[in-house]
Amino acid sequence: MSILIKGGYIVDPENKLEGVYDILIDDGEIKKIEKDIDSEKCELIDGKGKYIFPGLVDMHCHLREPGREDEETLLSGSLSGIKGGFTTLCCMPNTKPPIDNQGIVEYIYNENKKIGLMDIFPVGAITKNLEGKELTEIGELKKAGVVAISDDGNCVMDSEVMRRAMEYSKMFDLLVISHCEDKNLSRGGLMNEGYLSSLLGLKGIPRQAEIVMVARDIELAKLTEAKLHIAHVSTKETVELIRQAKKRGIKVTAETCPHYFSLTEERILGYNTNCKVNPPLRTPEDIEAIKEGLRDGTIDVIATDHAPHADFEKDVEFEQASFGMIGLETALGIALKELIKTKIISLSQLVEKMSLNPAKILGLDKGSINIGKPADLIIVDLDKSWEVKREKIVSKSKNTPFLNWTLPGVIEYVFAKGKLVLNKN
Numbered sequence: 001m002s003i004l005i006k007g008g009y010i011v012d013p014e015n016k017l018e019g020v021y022d023i024l025i026d027d028g029e030i031k032k033i034e035k036d037i038d039s040e041k042c043e044l045i046d047g048k049g050k051y052i053f054p055g056l057v058d059m060h061c062h063l064r065e066p067g068r069e070d071e072e073t074l075l076s077g078s079l080s081g082i083k084g085g086f087t088t089l090c091c092m093p094n095t096k097p098p099i100d101n102q103g104i105v106e107y108i109y110n111e112n113k114k115i116g117l118m119d120i121f122p123v124g125a126i127t128k129n130l131e132g133k134e135l136t137e138i139g140e141l142k143k144a145g146v147v148a149i150s151d152d153g154n155c156v157m158d159s160e161v162m163r164r165a166m167e168y169s170k171m172f173d174l175l176v177i178s179h180c181e182d183k184n185l186s187r188g189g190l191m192n193e194g195y196l197s198s199l200l201g202l203k204g205i206p207r208q209a210e211i212v213m214v215a216r217d218i219e220l221a222k223l224t225e226a227k228l229h230i231a232h233v234s235t236k237e238t239v240e241l242i243r244q245a246k247k248r249g250i251k252v253t254a255e256t257c258p259h260y261f262s263l264t265e266e267r268i269l270g271y272n273t274n275c276k277v278n279p280p281l282r283t284p285e286d287i288e289a290i291k292e293g294l295r296d297g298t299i300d301v302i303a304t305d306h307a308p309h310a311d312f313e314k315d316v317e318f319e320q321a322s323f324g325m326i327g328l329e330t331a332l333g334i335a336l337k338e339l340i341k342t343k344i345i346s347l348s349q350l351v352e353k354m355s356l357n358p359a360k361i362l363g364l365d366k367g368s369i370n371i372g373k374p375a376d377l378i379i380v381d382l383d384k385s386w387e388v389k390r391e392k393i394v395s396k397s398k399n400t401p402f403l404n405w406t407l408p409g410v411i412e413y414v415f416a417k418g419k420l421v422l423n424k425n
Contacts, residue, residue, distance in 0.1 A: 001043050002026040003420070005413075008047025008379060012054060013348045014356050014368035023052065025375045028418025033371060045413060047379060053351050054367050055087025055118075055376040055416055059358040060152070060177070060231060060255060060303035061328065063089070063120070066107065067096025072308040072396050074108065077328070078117040080306075080395040084329040085378045087118050087416035088359070088366050093125040094153035100125035100136045105144035118416040121147040121364070123177060126165045132156045138168040147362045150177035152231060155213055157183055162217065166226035175362060176221075177229045180213035180238075181279065190319060192265045192280040200268065202318060205280050211237045218245045221252055229361060230254040232305050234279040236289030243298040253361050254293075255301035258327060258334035259401070261290045267401060273314045273321035274401040277307070291344045294353065300361065302353045304331045308397030326395050330388060332380075333407025341408065374418035384410040 005023040010033070012018070022037040023030060063077040072080075074091075081089050091108065093099035099108070105122050112120045124146035128134045132154060141149065149169060156162040156178075169176045186209040191197050193204025214230055218241060221228035230242060233256045245252045259277060264284055267275040275281055293299040307324025314321050335354065339345050345353075359367030369377050386409075388402045414422035 002041065003045060004037060004039050004042035005045045005047045005052065005379065006039060008050050008052040010052045010369065011347050011351050012369045013352050015370070017369070018348060023369070025415070028374050030369065030371050030373055030375050033369065045379065049381070049383065050412065051347070051380045051382055052369070053085070053378050053380065054355045054369050055378055055414070056085045056332065056354045057088040057358040057364065057366050058086050058304050058306070058328065059090045059301060059362055061089050061091060061306035062094065062308065063091040064095060064308060065111070066104065070396070071310050074112050074120060075115050076394070076396045078115055078120070080328040082117065082414050082416065082422050083394045083411070085332050085380065085411045085414060086328060087376050087378070087414065088121070088364065089118065090121045090123055090147060090362065092123050092150060092152045094130055098125050098130050099123065099146070100128050100130070102140050102144040105141060105146055109145055117421055121362070123148045123150050123152070125149065126151045126156055126176070127161065130154045132158055132161060135161065135165055135168065138165070138174065139172050142172040142174055146174070147364065148175040148177050148229070150179065150231070152177060152179045155179050155181040155183060159216060159220065163220050163224060166220055166224040166228070170224060170226045175227045175229050177231050178217045179231050180210050180217060182209045182213050185209035185212070190276065191268050192282050194265070196265050196268065200271070207235045207237065207282065210235055210279050211241070214238045214241050218250055218252055222248070222250045225251065227251045232257050232260065232279055233290065233293070233299060234260045234282050234286060236286050239289045239293040239298055243293070246298065253300045254298065255303040256290050256294070256299050257303055257305045258331050258338070259325060261287050261294070262334050262338045263401060271318040272401060273316070273318055274325055274399050276318065276321050276323055277325055278323040291339070294339065295344055300353065300357045302331065302335055303358065304328050308395055309399045310397060314399045324399065326393070326397055326400050328395065329393060330400065330402050330407065332411070333386070333409050334402065336382065336409045337407055375415035376417065377415050378411055379413040381410045381412055382408060386410050
């Protein structure tokens, strides 16, 4: 049966397509994108008044499988992603065991093939067991199918090891995703260092823990001419370092996450463990700098850093609680609320940052709506809003500070890999 999406407003920056069109999908493939397609013998989806975006691409999430299937699995992560409009996920290597060898990469591909809901691409570890000491077999990881390398969750503290990793990454045409955190400065820290950390009696993490490592990795990228991607940008100084690096012609890209442009450190008042993240929530000044970085293109990507944790890891004293929050289901809504409603960026820029840019940076054939390709798109009603409720969260874990927030943008349909995987009507 053919499916015809009638009269939806397409936003596709890759093809410079923005306006009201019909889309004909036959046998999972996009056959036509035209102003008025004959609807005879088609199953109709009414797109009138709704927006059609390419499926969202999250280049930074934690799916916990293998090892912590109580927190998340490839299946539950896929379902959570689909609810949030994501049709492609890139899973970080800090699983148990970590994604530091071919066997684990193959396991993820094989298990996801059985699930078959969306594409999940593994990110391989830079160092064995994420210990920052000995490089993984980067060529073997590439051959097995990793789309990037990272020790995310840990920083590669040894500059010589990081230099060699970048040299190998260039040899194998792989992106290096850097978790920038000087562990000597951040060790034992629980939140952003400043007045509030003193007030709450919590050990602070100085912003310089991020800044100095970003500066180091930019210089190493210049030295090696490797492709560097800075993960989860949280400070104004980091934004400026990246801005200047781009002007200098260094191959650097960057991401931030919705919580870094919507929440400040003040959310920790009351010792809210769902606001305990790494890097920590910062100040209003940092939020403004991040928004400006998104607006002017310094920050290329909005990623989720979806970090699921079981209740027993969060319902404890602040000092003992795990770092991280889930984000797949709320990312688009928060971006719409904080960036679109406030006119910081346009819808086309948002689609670039949540779909096209991550795909381009990783070299994936995603992020646009193309004739002759499998349908990979979402239909969103921007006039409707929804409330974040614990009982409606699809993820296995519920650790989010956005409970009871009302967010704009109801995702009504999701097509992934040519299949209609979400139909709210």
